[in-house]
Amino acid sequence: MTSIERVDPPLAIPEADTLLAFLDYHRDTLRMKVDGLSQEQLAQALAPSTMTLGGLMKHLALNEDHWFGVMLLGKDEAEIWQQVDWDADPNWEWRTANDDSPEVLRALFDSCVEGADRNIRQALAEGGMDYLSIKEDRREKQKFSLRWIVVHMIEEYARHNGHADLIRESVDGTTGE
Amino acid sequence: MTPTELTRPPLRANEAESLIAFLDYHRDYLRRKSEGLTQEQLAQPLAPSTMTLAGLLKHLALVEDHWFSEVLMGNEEAEIWQPIDWDADPDWEWRTAADDSPGTLRALFDSTVETSDRCIQQALDEGGLDRLSHRESRRPGNGHFSLRWILLHMIEEYAQHNGHADLIRESVDGVTGE
Secondary structure: OOOOOOOOOOOOHHHHHHHHHOOOOOOOHHHHHHHHOOHHOOOOOOOOOOOOOOHHHHHHHHHHHHHHHHHHHHOOOOOHHOOOOOOOOOOOHHHHHHHHHHHHHHHHHHHHHHHHHHHHHHHHHHHHHHHHHEEEEOOOOOOOEEEHHHHHHHHHHHHHHHHHHHHHHHOOOOOOO | OOOOOOOOOOOOOOOOHHHHHOOOOOOOOHHOOOOOOOHHOOOOOOOOOOOHHHHHHHHHHHHHHHHHHHHHHHOOOOOOHOOOOOOOOHHHHHHHHOOOOHHHHHHHHHHHHHHHHHHHHHHHHHEEEHEEEEEEEEOOOOEEEEEEHHHHHHHHEEEEHHHHHHHHHHHHHHHOOO
């Protein structure tokens, strides 16, 4: 797993740069955790949980599109998710990841991250970290600040990277941050 | 013991309130994941990893003390960690957590968090999130840490370990979810 170079977030810089550096760090951590594995290995779970590394890639791609595209800027969801009947098949991205090759999963992930970064830049330019999301939270009927969404994505990634740590160790013994 | 309630961080708050709310959320998340279990259950790993829920509680207590008291404020490490020869026994907190009762682990965790909160408040009063740490990074030339960096690092540190806690807890008694 040496092909992905992660950049440590700088120690004393302004808010937006710091948050985005931590977000990028965790995106790269997930890329590292799935790197060099076959389709079969990416589809391997650590029982009793049913999560897989392939599923994590596809789930985080969905999250990037949901939070930074749909919620933040009010865009339509990306084409790949539009056909899915989420009520009938709420774990679609986890379930179908087993049928995707490592290259397909990585390309989907990278393109969702690229789209997310464009959306983040646009919101930042318009209102900084206090920029309010176009869509409201369903429960609280409130908009999210860009700040909330970015910190949420950092902890969302970090927790899933914790899952990825244990799953990867069970697949081929690889450990480390 | 009443189960710990998770409080969702406010959707619109300033930077300091937001970071502290996310940190508290993950501290409570770890409390929840380790509640209602016996000493034996807390000491149960999910192979092949050797991590345990007890070890996570003790490790995060150590990490709280290290970052907020030692690095941020320049205090001595808390008494419990002082006798340990970390070079000879680098996984001391993970190893010895199996011998601690659930009550002992939780008390250590809670008291360390309380001390951290006093450190955070003092640093915020002194210089806000740009306030620099008393100690420098061990990496030459990196300089001091901002309070902002330390808070975010602690959020990701907790969140990643809470990911471990999710899978370990599920393997202990089937409990999943937030």
